Amino acid sequence: MNPFLVTERDGAILTIRMNRPDSRNALSEPAQMAEFVALSQQLRNDLSVKVVILTGNGSAFCAGGNVKDMRDQGGIFAGSPYELRNSYRNGIQSIPLALYELDVPIIAAINGAAIGAGLDLACMCDIRIASEKALFAESFVRLGIVPGDGGAWLLPRVIGMPRASLMAFTGDTIDAAKALAWGLVADVVAPEMLEQEAMVLARRIAANPSHALRLTKRLLREGQHMRLDSLLEMSASYQALAHYTDDHKEAVNAFLEKRAPDFTDQ
Numbered sequence: 380m381n382p383f384l385v386t387e388r389d390g391a392i393l394t395i396r397m398n399r400p401d402s403r404n405a406l407s408e409p410a411q412m413a414e415f416v417a418l419s420q421q422l423r424n425d426l427s428v429k430v431v432i433l434t435g436n437g438s439a440f441c442a443g444g445n446v447k448d449m450r451d452q453g454g455i456f457a458g459s460p461y462e463l464r465n466s467y468r469n470g471i472q473s474i475p476l477a478l479y480e481l482d483v484p485i486i487a488a489i490n491g492a493a494i495g496a497g498l499d500l501a502c503m504c505d506i507r508i509a510s511e512k513a514l515f516a517e518s519f520v521r522l523g524i525v526p527g528d529g530g531a532w533l534l535p536r537v538i539g540m541p542r543a544s545l546m547a548f549t550g551d552t553i554d555a556a557k558a559l560a561w562g563l564v565a566d567v568v569a570p571e572m573l574e575q576e577a578m579v580l581a582r583r584i585a586a587n588p589s590h591a592l593r594l595t596k597r598l599l600r601e602g603q604h605m606r607l608d609s610l611l612e613m614s615a616s617y618q619a620l621a622h623y624t625d626d627h628k629e630a631v632n633a634f635l636e637k638r639a640p641d642f643t644d645q
Contacts, residue, residue, distance in 0.1 A: 382414060383411040384396070384397060384414045384415065385398045386418070391429035392430045393428050395418065395433045395434070396435065397434070397436065397440075397441060400435075400438070403435075403438065403439035403441070403491075403492065404435040404440065405441070406474075406500070407445035408454065408455070409470050412470045412473050415477055415478070416474070423480070423482065423483075426593075426644065427589075428483055429483065429484075429587075429592055430485075430592075431481075431484070431486070432485075432486045432577050432581055433485055433487050433500075434574065435491065438490075439490070440487070440490055440497055440513065441493055442492055442494050443494045443518070444496055449522065449524075455467075471496060471528045472527070472528060475499070475528060475533065478504070479600065482593035484505050485503075485504040486580060486581055486584075487500075487506070488508055488573050489507055489509040489510060489513045490510050490573055491510065491513060492513070492515075494515070495517070495526075495530075498516060498517055498518075498534070499533055501515075502530070502534055507563065508564060508566045508573065508580065509555045509566070509568075510567070510568065511569055511570060513555045513567075514553070515555075516551065516553070517543070517546040519547070531547070537563060539562075555567045587642075588642050588644060589626075590621060591621060591624075594621060598610065624645065626640075626642045629643075
């Protein structure tokens with residue numbers, strides 16, 4: 380079978396496309412989860428990639444879990460409660476852990492519906508841009524289940540607990556305009572402009588030194604659960620490392636000389 384994740388490289392920017400348009404890019408196979416984990420590990424080791432764009436082929440970003448498999452208790456939903464628990468732990472839950480540990484900034488270009496696990500996947504990214512056609516729902520409760528992939532941790536950190544509770548308790552769908560008003564997405568654009576706008580943003584980010592981007596993302600991630608004094612100590616250590624990079628020196632010189640910097644990611 381063709382890979383679920385199809386990649387395209389443009390300089391320091393890697394575009395990842397979920398490629399199951401016939402199933403609306405539903406997350407339904409262990410192999411799909413394994414692809415996310417393997418690609419994340421590859422990106423951790425490839426310092427030449429500065430920014431990732433994640434999007435979906437077809438009409439949807441990601442439709443979440445496969446409801447027919449839920450009905451049939453097949454696929455990743457098969458087995459006893461104990462086996463099903465391990466299926467979640469070793470399967471879909473590996474995605475938020477892999478993406479959380481990835482220091483490369485990720486832009487979600489949400490081309491269509493982001494439902495259930497699809498919404499949570501978007502929340503695993505650092506920045507979200509949506510098509511005017513995008514729809515969002517934390518819909519697990521409507522299927523009589525709970526957010527099994529980390530949504531109860533992710534969504535409140537993006538839009539706050541009251542709105543996350545509203546979405547999770549009702550399962551209601553919101554459109555792109557409300558997602559923008561709630562801070563779920565940073566921008567809403569015409570469908571035909573989505574990938575172009577995502578690439579423009581990615582290039583603005585990629586114009587900065589790789590080490591500074593990765594260290595900054597790590598500080599933002601760790602700051603979600605650390606005390607201020609602990610984060611300040613970590614920040615001091617990272618800053619000391621950054622001060623001794625060639626790109627820091629080039630950035631300072633370029634600023635003082637009023638010219639564009641020429642970074643080498645060293």
